[in-house]
Amino acid sequence: MTDTSTTEPKVIRGPYQNGIKRRREIIESASRIFASYGYAGGSLRQIAEEVGVTPAALTRHFESKEGLLSAVLENWDAEAEDRNPRDVRGLDYFVLLRDAIIYNQANRGLIELFLTLSAESSNPSHPAREFIQERYQRVVHTGFEHLSEARDAGETIWMDDDKVLTEVRAVYAMMDGLQLQWLIDPTVDLVGTFSESLSVILQRWTGGARALPPLAASA
């Protein structure tokens, strides 16, 4: 009687190692393709060819092209969340934006994906619109919290809440805009231009008490 159990696996194989690996490969490839050609411009065939499978395998994993996009967005968001510094408060948060830019410069696909999908999703019927809207709101909200906290701690000159929001929006706008310039023309000195601009902003916020500290030497 108990012998029947021997035909069953002893361990739960679960989501299957191969499937997980393949799924990750597909998401990474789809991120590249969507970043380069947009969601509308990228095709399941291109992605399938990069991965080395047929388009049918993709719809098996993700149901539809839109399902694949959702997976790409979730993956991107989770990665960004992982890199988001946890124990940093107030002005230090903005200092670390320079590190984010350095990371983005080394991972061009990330900013390409964000900017391509953001511009594309300005159309209300775009499947990524809600995601992009919510993500940007979250980013602005986090920035607002950190800058108003710094203000309340007396680390900055006085700004009312409207002013804080304006400053935060301007910083992220400058960040996105410079990254766009760099995408258009890769010879643009992204890190240098951003660092200098951010430093000037920090000095203005703090009445000159604080600028951007030099980067730790890579060695």
Next chain:
Amino acid sequence: MTDTSTTEPKVIRGPYQNGIKRRREIIESASRIFASYGYAGGSLRQIAEEVGVTPAALTRHFESKEGLLSAVLENWDAEAEDRNPRDVRGLDYFVLLRDAIIYNQANRGLIELFLTLSAESSNPSHPAREFIQERYQRVVHTGFEHLSEARDAGETIWMDDDKVLTEVRAVYAMMDGLQLQWLIDPTVDLVGTFSESLSVILQRWTGGARALPPLAASA
């Protein structure tokens, strides 16, 4: 003998009034469609339907989809050039960026087209890439000329050429980035946020001597 000439038209009818009008209609529709769906995502079918003709009529006028894109870009560039103030020099040029933003807010399609195509054309094989690259270089160059002229005239604090370029890039980055935020979330106060940020920058450039003058009342 001379009677044969009567079968020929007396005047050169030229590009035909109807054709010119239709051509403009097509370009305007294509601008909207490409702005909303990107170049890859927008189809000749959509454009033809908006105009009220068949896709075949479009390829008659513009040879191919890429030809239509070129026409859209040329049209957009010509319009932008028309609005570019001629007799304004130095710092006044940057003051007028606020008017550009106000115009863009009332003509959402223009900035949508620019940002969508810019992000899309980060791919080297995109047909609009060269155009976008050259246009942005031109914009940055013009800004550089005006700010360095103001510096040489003693209207600003001292900045070396690298600093001037950084400041110009940062201003346009902030401008593009805010417009992107506004595209993503139309409740963003585009004009107000930009005006305040630009005013702060002008004050910094001039050591406080100059801020953004109030807008002329619309009445």
Next chain:
DNA sequence: GTCTATAAGAAGATAGAC
């Protein structure tokens, strides 16, 4: 100058074999 008709291909998605 615009139409219909159609070519030639690529798109997303599904069915069923293995």
Next chain:
DNA sequence: GTCTATCTTCTTATAGAC
């Protein structure tokens, strides 16, 4: 879990009638 094969729809582009 991935394949082949196929369906339907949509793409750009062309040919020729009106």
